[in-house]
Amino acid sequence: MDGPYTFPTHRLGHLEPGSDKTPLVLVACGSYSPVTFLHLRLFEMARDDAAFNTQFQVIGGYLSPVNDRYRKLGLASAKHRVAMCDAAVDDTSDWLMVDPWEARQPRYLPTAQVLDHFDHELNTVRGGADVEVVDPRTGEQRTEKRRVRIMLLAGSDLILTMSEPGVWAEKDLHHILGIYGLYIIERAESELDQTIFSSSSVHSRSPLALYRHNIHMVEQTVRNDVSSTKVRLFIRKGMSVKYLIPTVVIRYITRHGLYRTADRRRSSLAQSASAPKPARTSAAGETRPLRGL
Numbered sequence: 001m002d003g004p005y006t007f008p009t010h011r012l013g014h015l016e017p018g019s020d021k022t023p024l025v026l027v028a029c030g031s032y033s034p035v036t037f038l039h040l041r042l043f044e045m046a047r048d049d050a051a052f053n054t055q056f057q058v059i060g061g062y063l064s065p066v067n068d069r070y071r072k073l074g075l076a077s078a079k080h081r082v083a084m085c086d087a088a089v090d091d092t093s094d095w096l097m098v099d100p101w102e103a104r105q106p107r108y109l110p111t112a113q114v115l116d117h118f119d120h121e122l123n124t125v126r127g128g129a130d131v132e133v134v135d136p137r138t139g140e141q142r143t144e145k146r147r148v149r150i151m152l153l154a155g156s157d158l159i160l161t162m163s164e165p166g167v168w169a170e171k172d173l174h175h176i177l178g179i180y181g182l183y184i185i186e187r188a189e190s191e192l193d194q195t196i197f198s199s200s201s202v203h204s205r206s207p208l209a210l211y212r213h214n215i216h217m218v219e220q221t222v223r224n225d226v227s228s229t230k231v232r233l234f235i236r237k238g239m240s241v242k243y244l245i246p247t248v249v250i251r252y253i254t255r256h257g258l259y260r261t262a263d264r265r266r267s268s269l270a271q272s273a274s275a276p277k278p279a280r281t282s283a284a285g286e287t288r289p290l291r292g293l
């Protein structure tokens, strides 16, 4: 992560010539300590859903690892988490990228500001996505710039925290859901009570109900509940994590001796009052031992 920052664009796709679709970029903010096959698979599920059920065409996907100020158990340093994500996408994907910008910031950044950064890079700096169109009057072909839509990609556990008090600022929810939108992948242990979206319930004035049209839900037809917590626990116990995370990530963990001991401390840097306390300890609960372990 040393050296000057440049926004990664090397795997950005483009719209088909003449396409009337809206270009979509998916951004998944998370800890990724470490990144798992499930984290990568979330992007594939969302891209398929967009292709089959919407007017969007996914032209890019970014993992944005949270920085060291985030108060969460089990975080390896941002430098390691970014390197593991980089290795994972380089080895397993031809369209996913890792943006180290959030991880490099000196303070915790709420997700709304991270999405603003992507909007700035894609729509202000690059001016949107290129699409070849034919002028209906002259028949000439020209390149048009089309505004890129950015959406937050997350598991249903994250959306549940959006209706918990104190985790998200109300103005940030209006910003994220109103301007950008959400791709939600259902998570086995975090089933959504549909009334949180209902305009006729007590939640009717909540941002989730207000911007229901900007929220896309995807059911996991092949259920996978790998979590980083489980992976860390397995490593600590000397158990295999093969086929749960990419082999290049296993090699990286071994080479750097990560996750060998229980990390009951939060990152020493993570004392900033502006960093929200994560709403859940973890999917498998670092403090709640897994059966048989």
Ligand SMILES: Nc1ncnc2c1ncn2[C@@H]1O[C@H](COP(=O)(O)OP(=O)(O)OP(=O)(O)O)[C@@H](O)[C@H]1O
Pocket: 028, 029, 030, 031, 032, 033, 038, 039, 042, 074, 153, 154, 155, 156, 157, 158, 185, 186, 187, 188, 224, 225, 226, 227, 228, 229, 230, 281, 282, 283, 284
């Ligand atoms: N089983 C799952 N199903 C759907 N989404 C998931 C699942 N596991 C993680 N995610 C999503 O992946 C993103 C990154 O999350 P995060 O890095 O916190 O992963 P995690 O595996 O839950 O980590 P930890 O176990 O350390 O809490 C979040 O949007 C989270 O909702």
Ligand SMILES: NC(=O)c1ccc[n+]([C@@H]2O[C@H](COP(=O)(O)O)[C@@H](O)[C@H]2O)c1
Pocket: 029, 030, 031, 065, 066, 070, 072, 109, 110, 111, 112, 158, 161, 167, 168, 169, 172, 276, 278, 279
């Ligand atoms: N207020 C906020 O912007 C807010 C609140 C909770 C989680 N998040 C983000 O969600 C992501 C996932 O967080 P967890 O690893 O705690 O599930 C992180 O990138 C974190 O920054 C943002």
